[in-house]
Every structure is written in C-alpha cells, then in structure tokens.
Amino acid sequence: MKTLVVYASKYGATERYARWLGEETGGKVLELREALRADLTGYDTVAVGGGLYAGGFAAADFLKKRAAELKQVRTALFTVGLSDPEDPANVSHIRSELERAFPAGVLSGIRQFHLRGGMDYGKLGPLHRVMMAMFKKMMEKKERDEGPTAEGRGVLESYGKCVDFTDRSALKPLAAYCRGE
Ligand SMILES: Cc1cc2nc3c(=O)[nH]c(=O)nc-3n(C[C@H](O)[C@H](O)[C@H](O)COP(=O)(O)O)c2cc1C
Known part of the structure; x- marks a missing residue:
C-alpha cells in the first residue's frame, strides 16, 4: 500500500505526526504547498493532516482543490488540536x-x-x-454561565504555558487504516 502524507503545520505538532506516519507506513511526506502541485496517481492512500486554529483546519485547501482526485483514492484526514480527542464531546465539536x-x-x-x-x-x-x-475570556464566561467543559478546561489549564501532548502511539489506528488493515 503506497501512502502519501500531506501536512500543514504552523507550530510543528502536525509535522511531527506526519513524519511519524511516514515512518509507520513507509509513505512519502509532503508539506501542503508542495502537495498542492503533486501528482497523486500511484498512491493507494492519501492522509491529510492539519492543525486546528479557531475551528479552521490548516490543510483545508488541499482537500478542496484536489477533491475530485481524492474521490478516486482512499483518503484520511487527521486534525491536530489542543482539545483532548478522548472526550467524545470534543470530537463531535471538531467534526461539526x-x-x-x-x-x-x-x-x-x-x-x-x-x-x-x-x-x-x-x-x-x-x-x-x-x-x-x-x-x-470566552471560556471563562462559558464556565461561569454553564459550568466546566472539557474544551474550556484544556484551554484554561494550559493558558500561557508550554504544553506538548503529541503521542506517537495515538497514530496507530490511522497508520493501520493507511496500510489497508
Ligand atoms: C489561535 C489558535 C487557535 C486554536 N484553536 C484551536 C481549536 O479550535 N481547537 C483545538 O483543539 N486547538 C486549537 N488550537 C491549538 C492548536 O491546534 C495546537 O496548538 C496544534 O498543536 C497546532 O498544530 P501545529 O503545531 O501543527 O501548528 C489553537 C491554537 C491557536 C494558536
């Protein structure tokens, strides 16, 4: 199974996951700008990763501009954000x-x-x-009005600090999907 990993990363976390995924799958790894011009023929899977910034997905351009070609190939999208994906409420928020x-x-x-x-x-x-x-400020107000949420806690507890939750083992399901398992 030949995999292409495309990533858009401002602060490095998505790039780290993309490079790990490249190692796990033996695939090629390309940054978004290069990927926009890349030939997609010959790949079995394209995995597209991007950081989340105020709900926006950094690699959205690639998915939009290459949408027709991506319909012909198995495609995965991976988001990288501060909120904890172990919490189903965070996952449904990201998806909506x-x-x-x-x-x-x-x-x-x-x-x-x-x-x-x-x-x-x-x-x-x-x-x-x-x-x-x-x-x-928004999260503080929301907590006062509605009580704590996982998203609010994540932001407030890490505010002003340097936090790193990147975890190679969290890639396992995505790597297996790319390998066709
Ligand atoms: C302005 C800004 C907005 C952000 N918005 C979100 C968000 O909506 N959801 C989330 O989970 N993380 C959010 N984050 C956290 C980033 O997604 C996180 O720092 C991620 O590691 C960024 O990916 P990168 O390191 O590849 O750039 C935000 C970060 C910044 C700086």
Whole structure:
C-alpha cells in the first residue's frame, strides 16, 4: 500500500505526526504547498493532516482543490488540536466545525482521525496570541454561565504555558487504516 502524507503545520505538532506516519507506513511526506502541485496517481492512500486554529483546519485547501482526485483514492484526514480527542464531546465539536468549513460532499468518504498537539505560548505570533486571549475570556464566561467543559478546561489549564501532548502511539489506528488493515 503506497501512502502519501500531506501536512500543514504552523507550530510543528502536525509535522511531527506526519513524519511519524511516514515512518509507520513507509509513505512519502509532503508539506501542503508542495502537495498542492503533486501528482497523486500511484498512491493507494492519501492522509491529510492539519492543525486546528479557531475551528479552521490548516490543510483545508488541499482537500478542496484536489477533491475530485481524492474521490478516486482512499483518503484520511487527521486534525491536530489542543482539545483532548478522548472526550467524545470534543470530537463531535471538531467534526461539526469541519462540516461547516467544507462545501457539501467534499468530506464524504473521507475517514477522520483526531490527534492531540500542543501549544507553546512563547512561540505564538501576535494575532494568535490575541486570539487565544479572547478565547480564554470566552471560556471563562462559558464556565461561569454553564459550568466546566472539557474544551474550556484544556484551554484554561494550559493558558500561557508550554504544553506538548503529541503521542506517537495515538497514530496507530490511522497508520493501520493507511496500510489497508
Ligand atoms: C489561535 C489558535 C487557535 C486554536 N484553536 C484551536 C481549536 O479550535 N481547537 C483545538 O483543539 N486547538 C486549537 N488550537 C491549538 C492548536 O491546534 C495546537 O496548538 C496544534 O498543536 C497546532 O498544530 P501545529 O503545531 O501543527 O501548528 C489553537 C491554537 C491557536 C494558536
């Protein structure tokens, strides 16, 4: 089974998962900009990974622009975010945001996997720093009004810190899917 791994990563967590997946599957790994021009023929599986930023999926462009070709090949999508995918509420939140972000039909037939990344506040760009400060305020208000949520806890407990939840073993189901198992 020949695999292509495509990734879009701003702070490095998605790239780390993409490289691990490349090792697990013996596949080729390409960054998004290169992948947009790549020839997709000859691959059995294409796995597309992206960081989540305010619900947006960093590799969305690839899925949209190559949608017709991706219908001909087994395709997996993997998101990398701070919220814990062990919590089903977080997974359904990510999936509904993805559904809203793509034209109808683009995601049909694409298997979705959700992985946990990290955050180093010292490395955030100015826009992302402001966005996270706003997000923290929103989460604090939500907690006051509705009580704690897993998403809110994740943001508030790691706010201002350097956290890294990347875990190679979390890739196992995705690697098995890519290998056709
Ligand atoms: C501005 C901003 C918004 C974010 N929004 C989300 C989000 O909606 N959901 C989530 O799970 N993680 C969110 N994160 C956390 C990132 O997804 C996490 O840092 C991830 O590791 C980023 O991937 P990368 O390291 O490959 O860039 C956000 C991070 C930033 C800086």
